[in-house]
Amino acid sequence: MKPYITALLIGINLLPLYSYASETTLWYEQPARKWGEALALGNGRMGAMVFGGVQKERLQLNEESLWAGEPFDTYPDNFKETLKKLQDMVLKGKTAEANTFGHKAMVKKPTSFRSYEPLADLLLDFKHGSDVTEYRRDLDLVRGIASVTYSVGGVAYKREILISAIDDVIAVRLSADTPDSINVSATLAREKDMVLTVQDGVLAMDGQIVDIEAPDAVDDNPGGSGPGGGHMKFAGRLYAKSKGGVVKVGDNRVLVENADEVLFLFSAATDYNLQKLDFDRSIDPGKTASELVARAMGRTWGEIKADHVQEHRGIMDRVALNLGASGNDALPTDRRIVALKKGADDPGLVATYFQYGRYLLAASSRRPGRLPANLQGIWNPSMWAPWESDYHLNINLQMNYWPMDLCNLSEMGDSLFDWFELVAEKGKVSARRLYDSDGWIVYTSTNPFGRTTGAGSTPKSQFENGFLDPLAGCWMAMTLWRHYEFTQDEEFLKEKAYPIIKGAARFLIDYMQEDKDGYLVVVPSTSPENQYIHPETKAPTRITRGSTYHTTLVRVVLEAVVEGSGTLDVDAAFRGELESALKRLPPMKIGADGTLQEWIEDYEEKEPQHRHVSHLLGLHPFSTIRPDNEKLFAAARKTLEQRGFAGDIGWSSAWKTSFFARLGDSEQARFYIRRLVALNSFPNLMDDYNTRGRVFQIDGNFGGTAGIAEMLLQSHTGTIDLLPALPQEWATGSVKGLKARGGFIVDMEWRDGTLLNAVIHSLAGKPCVVRYGDKLTQIDLKKGKSRVVSF
Numbered sequence: 001m002k003p004y005i006t007a008l009l010i011g012i013n014l015l016p017l018y019s020y021a022s023e024t025t026l027w028y029e030q031p032a033r034k035w036g037e038a039l040a041l042g043n044g045r046m047g048a049m050v051f052g053g054v055q056k057e058r059l060q061l062n063e064e065s066l067w068a069g070e071p072f073d074t075y076p077d078n079f080k081e082t083l084k085k086l087q088d089m090v091l092k093g094k095t096a097e098a099n100t101f102g103h104k105a106m107v108k109k110p111t112s113f114r115s116y117e118p119l120a121d122l123l124l125d126f127k128h129g130s131d132v133t134e135y136r137r138d139l140d141l142v143r144g145i146a147s148v149t150y151s152v153g154g155v156a157y158k159r160e161i162l163i164s165a166i167d168d169v170i171a172v173r174l175s176a177d178t179p180d181s182i183n184v185s186a187t188l189a190r191e192k193d194m195v196l197t198v199q200d201g202v203l204a205m206d207g208q209i210v211d212i213e214a215p216d217a218v219d220d221n222p223g224g225s226g227p228g229g230g231h232m233k234f235a236g237r238l239y240a241k242s243k244g245g246v247v248k249v250g251d252n253r254v255l256v257e258n259a260d261e262v263l264f265l266f267s268a269a270t271d272y273n274l275q276k277l278d279f280d281r282s283i284d285p286g287k288t289a290s291e292l293v294a295r296a297m298g299r300t301w302g303e304i305k306a307d308h309v310q311e312h313r314g315i316m317d318r319v320a321l322n323l324g325a326s327g328n329d330a331l332p333t334d335r336r337i338v339a340l341k342k343g344a345d346d347p348g349l350v351a352t353y354f355q356y357g358r359y360l361l362a363a364s365s366r367r368p369g370r371l372p373a374n375l376q377g378i379w380n381p382s383m384w385a386p387w388e389s390d391y392h393l394n395i396n397l398q399m400n401y402w403p404m405d406l407c408n409l410s411e412m413g414d415s416l417f418d419w420f421e422l423v424a425e426k427g428k429v430s431a432r433r434l435y436d437s438d439g440w441i442v443y444t445s446t447n448p449f450g451r452t453t454g455a456g457s458t459p460k461s462q463f464e465n466g467f468l469d470p471l472a473g474c475w476m477a478m479t480l481w482r483h484y485e486f487t488q489d490e491e492f493l494k495e496k497a498y499p500i501i502k503g504a505a506r507f508l509i510d511y512m513q514e515d516k517d518g519y520l521v522v523v524p525s526t527s528p529e530n531q532y533i534h535p536e537t538k539a540p541t542r543i544t545r546g547s548t549y550h551t552t553l554v555r556v557v558l559e560a561v562v563e564g565s566g567t568l569d570v571d572a573a574f575r576g577e578l579e580s581a582l583k584r585l586p587p588m589k590i591g592a593d594g595t596l597q598e599w600i601e602d603y604e605e606k607e608p609q610h611r612h613v614s615h616l617l618g619l620h621p622f623s624t625i626r627p628d629n630e631k632l633f634a635a636a637r638k639t640l641e642q643r644g645f646a647g648d649i650g651w652s653s654a655w656k657t658s659f660f661a662r663l664g665d666s667e668q669a670r671f672y673i674r675r676l677v678a679l680n681s682f683p684n685l686m687d688d689y690n691t692r693g694r695v696f697q698i699d700g701n702f703g704g705t706a707g708i709a710e711m712l713l714q715s716h717t718g719t720i721d722l723l724p725a726l727p728q729e730w731a732t733g734s735v736k737g738l739k740a741r742g743g744f745i746v747d748m749e750w751r752d753g754t755l756l757n758a759v760i761h762s763l764a765g766k767p768c769v770v771r772y773g774d775k776l777t778q779i780d781l782k783k784g785k786s787r788v789v790s791f
Helices: 079-091 095-105 285-297 301-316 333-341 347-364 396-400 410-435 459-467 472-487 490-511 548-568 572-582 630-643 650-662 666-679 699-712
Strands: 006-010 025-028 039-042 046-050 056-063 120-126 132-140 145-152 155-164 169-176 182-189 194-199 202-211 229-243 246-250 253-259 261-270 320-322 720-722 733-740 744-751 754-762 767-772 775-780 786-790
Touching: 025 333, 025 347, 039 132, 039 155, 039 347, 046 155, 056 169, 056 261, 079 095, 079 410, 095 459, 120 169, 120 261, 145 301, 155 301, 169 182, 169 285, 169 301, 182 194, 182 202, 182 229, 182 261, 202 285, 229 246, 229 253, 229 285, 253 261, 261 285, 301 347, 320 347, 333 347, 333 666, 347 666, 347 699, 396 472, 396 650, 396 699, 410 472, 410 490, 472 490, 472 548, 490 548, 490 572, 548 572, 630 650, 650 666, 650 699, 666 699, 699 733, 720 744, 720 754, 754 767, 775 786
Parallel strands: 720 767
Antiparallel strands: 006 786, 025 132, 039 046, 046 056, 056 120, 120 182, 132 145, 145 155, 155 169, 169 261, 182 253, 194 202, 202 229, 229 261, 246 253, 320 733, 733 744, 744 754, 754 786, 767 775
């Protein structure tokens, strides 16, 4: 291959490091009035939303495993016989009849499960005046510290809050520039199911979720959410120490009088046992919380803070992004969002949004956490969260982890992988019981208890969103394969990724059937949450055979197992079976309107602008739709043009950013990022699901972060593509630390829309091809070595 670049082997990164405070800080000139204005902290296991009130501070607290309900799976009666009848109907073209039959026969109550719950509120009541000046509230993304500063009566007060992954505690440090000035009381509050006591100078919160079944209590799921009773146990411990002054604990509060400085320490625990996917009465959450706080009591604020900052910076400093300056860089974050909504250019705010997404993933999915980030990460104020704040596997949990490897956060997948391995193992029981398969299944909705049967808020939803899509878990399994692609960690492939994707492939082979055209198809099949107009009944319908969504998933899973088995030199016979099956899958089709068909027939769509675009999975996050197939590439673009704005749904705009980045359309990708930041963000930059300022759903943040990275770096086609979708607004800038498949880290600097240089760092010692525009070069680096490339 002809080299088109100048290359120099080096051992260090030659690019300058950018660390603009405006790009790594969220700040405000007033306290938060609403939850969507508060600032998020997290250590993977515990989360807090900091409101920053002057006289009354509220920290809304969460613990990742505090879920209502208990483990249970709902198995419809005579499922195997029902499935066989349903499949025969679909294969004979009787989809209307199959639809009616499935809604009646393939459901069973309770159809759903209970919700993730908030832990408590930590409430601080300050005894000083209200004549406040010089107020500032901020969140330092790099250091992982929220701060509140203000002056009252000539005294300058400072509040610093962090959640340490090292000490596994929430630490709140209060200080003032005048001695004897801090007078504060603290307590813990929760809507129900807990009591406060004092234990050896510590304020102790102990509780147990008691679920009550409808109609005696509200159930957000009309189809039912499972048995009532005493379920998860939980506990929290609050301790305070001061310099100067007096600390008193009693009457359900901690009182501090006339102190120079105060340090509050809090930790919490539940009796959840990950290995059992259940609560475990042998676990004493009070003992766990007490031990965590007791360990931290012997440490100073300086020690806790220093260790926390070192650990947190070790994550955040891996990637630096500079997209250029604007006149709004000095404005508070909420005013920048408003200005962007009014049409201002603010590339620095986009860089902040990118780093905030990385921050949120680290804060909701790192050790000491044991569970993956849910629909709200770990931050939820509602006793019954929207969609139970569950693990949604028809795009949402997948999207949560799109930034993981690409944005240099690879170990944030550990909690996901450990949990999913257990869920897939449990899914073997459901696969055998429902399908006589030796593989495993997980449907669209699951939870920390590992539900592996169809779930939905109603019987209708249980059928359409649950039992019609047993491939949702297969899609999730590909997150493990992608992690291997980025890291080239063959031990991870052997021990975790390959066994899981092999089990997914086994289920697919057992499940697929031959249709009238001789193709192997998933039947019954569907496309997430979308419908077509049935040509005979004219009714909206979701049931079909071999949807593009399902066929794409079958293709990528089987191809991954073929490649993985070859890499590990195992399962040669099974590999051959999969290679034969791949040849029998139906091809993608282009409809009469020039769009990619979502269904195996060219049906009329009920909602041409539907928020889901699942038939373009091959464009992103997978790579079965590539530029070298011009017809499919053009059909994918036509599909996106028809889809439009998708009802202003945050995660949909985030996905479209990556779609257009893969198409090389920089300005349309930028359009969706601006839309996401300006219209789908609360003042605290957390994702507003539908622009109405009511529902937080974190996948938009994570998908947007991944989309920004896709505009700057892609590696899904076997080459490392530099600046594949750089918009004019980001004409001059730099990025350090993005990851590429094959085990590479990439740094770049560009000016006036032209790449100046890039540095390719090898983590695995594998060769790669680097592309910039139409220029290519092949690089072969030893592990740990780097090369500068210039065009």
